[in-house]
Amino acid sequence: MSRIEKIQLHDLSMPFKEPYPSAIATLTALQTLLVIVTTDDGTIGFGEAAIVEGYTHETRQGGWDFCLHYAKKAIGLHCQEAMALWLEHRSLHSHAVAALVSAVEMAMSHPLLGPHAETVAVPMLAPVNAKNKSQIHDEVDRLLAAGFKTLKVKVGFDVASDLERLTWIQAHVNGRATLRLDGNQGYQLAQALEFVQSLSPQCIELFEQPCKDTDWEAATQVARISPVPMMLDESIFEPQDIEKAAQLQAAQYIKLKLVKSGGINPLMADLHSITQHGMQRVLGNGVASEIGCWMEACVARSTIVNAGEFNGFLKPRDHIFQTPLCFADGCIVLPSGYWPALDMSAIQRLSVQQALIHSEV
CATH class of the missing domain: 3.30.390.10 (Enolase-like, N-terminal domain)
Incomplete structure (x- = not known):
C-alpha cells in the first residue's frame, strides 16, 4: 500500500x-x-x-x-x-x-476518474449575468448558440428588479432552454415568499437557496408555497443535513459539490443518500478550476441526469492543465484516455x- x-x-x-x-x-x-x-x-x-x-x-x-x-x-x-x-x-x-x-x-x-475508454460528454449549464434587456438578449442567444440547454439566473438582490429581469429572460428564451434560479441566500423570508408568489413557472426547473443557510424554517415555508421545485445548496454540508431536508420537506432537489463532501467517495455516499431520501440530485461548482470541474464531471457521467454546474473552469483567463479541459456544445468533453497533468x-x-x-x- x-x-x-x-x-x-x-x-x-x-x-x-x-x-x-x-x-x-x-x-x-x-x-x-x-x-x-x-x-x-x-x-x-x-x-x-x-x-x-x-x-x-x-x-x-x-x-x-x-x-x-x-x-x-x-x-x-x-x-x-x-x-x-x-x-x-x-x-x-x-x-x-x-x-x-x-x-x-x-x-x-x-475508478470514477478514468481514463475512459470512450469519449465522454457531460452537459453543463451557464449563467446569464447581463442586467439590461438588450444585453440579456445578446447573452442568451450566445449561450444557446454555444449549446447550453440549461441557463442559471442569479436572484436574491431585489425582488422587483429580480422579477423584471427574470421576465425578460423567460420571454426571450421562449422554451428554448430550461432556467435554474439561484437566490444565494440573498432574501429574507418575506422577500422570498413575495418572489415565489409573483413568479411565473415558465421554463423554470427549480429555485435554489433563497434564504440563509441556517434558516430551515424559511426554507420549509418557501417550499410549501412555491410553484416551482426548491433546491438547497448552502444549507447542505453534512449527511444529516440531507436527512433533515427530507424530513422537513424543505426541498425537492439537493445540490452537492466535491468541496462540501470532502472527497470523491464521501460525495458518492452523499449522492446516494439524496436518492434514498426521495429527492433529486444536482452536482457542480461554478467556482472551481479545471481540477474540481474535471473530477465532478467524471462523477456526474454515471450519477447525474440533469445539467451539471461544474462550469467554473470557463471563468478564469488561465488554464492550469497541460491539455486544457475541453468544452464543446454545452458540455465538458473528456476524450478517450484523458488523464490531466498540471x-x-x-x-x-x-x-x-x-x-x-x-x-x-
Whole structure:
C-alpha cells in the first residue's frame, strides 16, 4: 500500500475573464487552494478547493493553515490512513479536507476518474449575468448558440428588479432552454415568499437557496408555497443535513459539490443518500478550476441526469492543465484516455503562496 511521500501546497489567484456576480459577492478571480500529493511509488494526484467566504463558514487563510498542518501529519502515512485522518475534520473544514482527500484519491487512480475508454460528454449549464434587456438578449442567444440547454439566473438582490429581469429572460428564451434560479441566500423570508408568489413557472426547473443557510424554517415555508421545485445548496454540508431536508420537506432537489463532501467517495455516499431520501440530485461548482470541474464531471457521467454546474473552469483567463479541459456544445468533453497533468509554469505564476512538505529523512 502506497505511503504519502510529499505534499505541495499552492494558494492560487486566477483572474476571471469578467466579474462573476451573486448575492453573496461579486468575484473577480478564482482563489483556490491546490494540493499536489506524491506517493512513495511515484504516483501523483492533485485536488483543489476554492473557499468563498459567505458561502461557507471556512476562510481562505483557515483552509491554507489546515492543509499545511495536516499535510505535515500525513507524511509517511499509508494513503488510506491519511484520508481517514483528514476526514475526521470534514464537518468544520470540508473544503480543505476535499482538496487533500481528492488529491490522494487521484493518486490512487480512483475508478470514477478514468481514463475512459470512450469519449465522454457531460452537459453543463451557464449563467446569464447581463442586467439590461438588450444585453440579456445578446447573452442568451450566445449561450444557446454555444449549446447550453440549461441557463442559471442569479436572484436574491431585489425582488422587483429580480422579477423584471427574470421576465425578460423567460420571454426571450421562449422554451428554448430550461432556467435554474439561484437566490444565494440573498432574501429574507418575506422577500422570498413575495418572489415565489409573483413568479411565473415558465421554463423554470427549480429555485435554489433563497434564504440563509441556517434558516430551515424559511426554507420549509418557501417550499410549501412555491410553484416551482426548491433546491438547497448552502444549507447542505453534512449527511444529516440531507436527512433533515427530507424530513422537513424543505426541498425537492439537493445540490452537492466535491468541496462540501470532502472527497470523491464521501460525495458518492452523499449522492446516494439524496436518492434514498426521495429527492433529486444536482452536482457542480461554478467556482472551481479545471481540477474540481474535471473530477465532478467524471462523477456526474454515471450519477447525474440533469445539467451539471461544474462550469467554473470557463471563468478564469488561465488554464492550469497541460491539455486544457475541453468544452464543446454545452458540455465538458473528456476524450478517450484523458488523464490531466498540471502546467507547473502556470501554477508558479499564479501562486500567491506555496509550501513543500516532505519527510526530513
